[in-house]
Amino acid sequence: MINKIKALYRAGNLTTTSLLGWSVFLLALHPEWQEKARKEVVTFCGLELPTSDAIARLRTMNMILNECMRLYPPAITVTRKVKREVRLGSMTLPANMTMFMSILALHHDPQIWGEDVHIFKPERFAEAVAKATNNNAAAFFPFGFGPHTCVGQNFTTNEAKIALSMILQRYKFTLSPNYVHYPNNIQLYHY
Numbered sequence: 464m465i466n467k468i469k470a471l472y473r474a475g476n477l478t479t480t481s482l483l484g485w486s487v488f489l490l491a492l493h494p495e496w497q498e499k500a501r502k503e504v505v506t507f508c509g510l511e512l513p514t515s516d517a518i519a520r521l522r523t524m525n526m527i528l529n530e531c532m533r534l535y536p537p538a539i540t541v542t543r544k545v546k547r548e549v550r551l552g553s554m555t556l557p558a559n560m561t562m563f564m565s566i567l568a569l570h571h572d573p574q575i576w577g578e579d580v581h582i583f584k585p586e587r588f589a590e591a592v593a594k595a596t597n598n599n600a601a602a603f604f605p606f607g608f609g610p611h612t613c614v615g616q617n618f619t620t621n622e623a624k625i626a627l628s629m630i631l632q633r634y635k636f637t638l639s640p641n642y643v644h645y646p647n648n649i650q651l652y653h654y
């Protein structure tokens with residue numbers, strides 16, 4: 464039981480702070496999106512604490528958070544163990560093999576996202592994910608997929624929306640001239 468609680472704490476802590484950190488960074492770099500997000504928050508929440516009804520209406524913020532997780536996915540791979548030998552396209556995967564599927568690589572693949580793949584463009588997510596991904600909806604998988612999809616997905620999305628709304632209600636922010644870009648992989652599990 465204690466280990467399960469520790470796992471939830473570890474899985475939910477650095478991932479959410481990573482998402483919030485990169486969101487603030489990207490909004491500092493793109494003041495026009497910062498202003499759009501602030502306007503939306505003020506329209507639906509005023510200067511009050513965001514309610515669950517208001518959070519559900521934050522479409523622009525949803526687009527921004529998706530684009531942040533596309534460019535800087537808090538978890539960069541998902542892992543699967545091959546139970547028995549299996550054919551996958553032209554490959555044969557042996558039993559007991561551990562596979563790492565790179566979220567980061569797929570989120571930065573120009574064949575899926577287009578030549579502007581490295582540019583922050585929340586408007587990609589204005590419509591369905593299938594549209595943003597050139598009909599490869601599974602190629603956007605910041606929370607993994609299948610039976611092991613992140614159990615904290617809805618919780619963390621709401622948490623991030625509340626935190627970001629409260630920041631936007633109170634502050635305008637820009638990037639420090641001393642900032643040095645140094646994205647780093649976070650280690651989720653330290654046993």
Ligand code: HEM
Nearest residue numbers: 474475478479482537538541606607608611612613615619
């Ligand atoms: C932005 C925040 C988060 C991101 C990007 C994220 C991402 C992920 C990813 C990629 C996986 C692997 C899914 C797979 O293998 O298909 C995962 C699993 C998991 N996540 Fe999250 N996560 C986040 C927040 C949270 C939070 C807040 C919690 C708990 C409160 C949580 C609990 C878990 C658990 C327990 C698993 C294991 C699920 C399983 O193996 O059945 N995560 N998460």
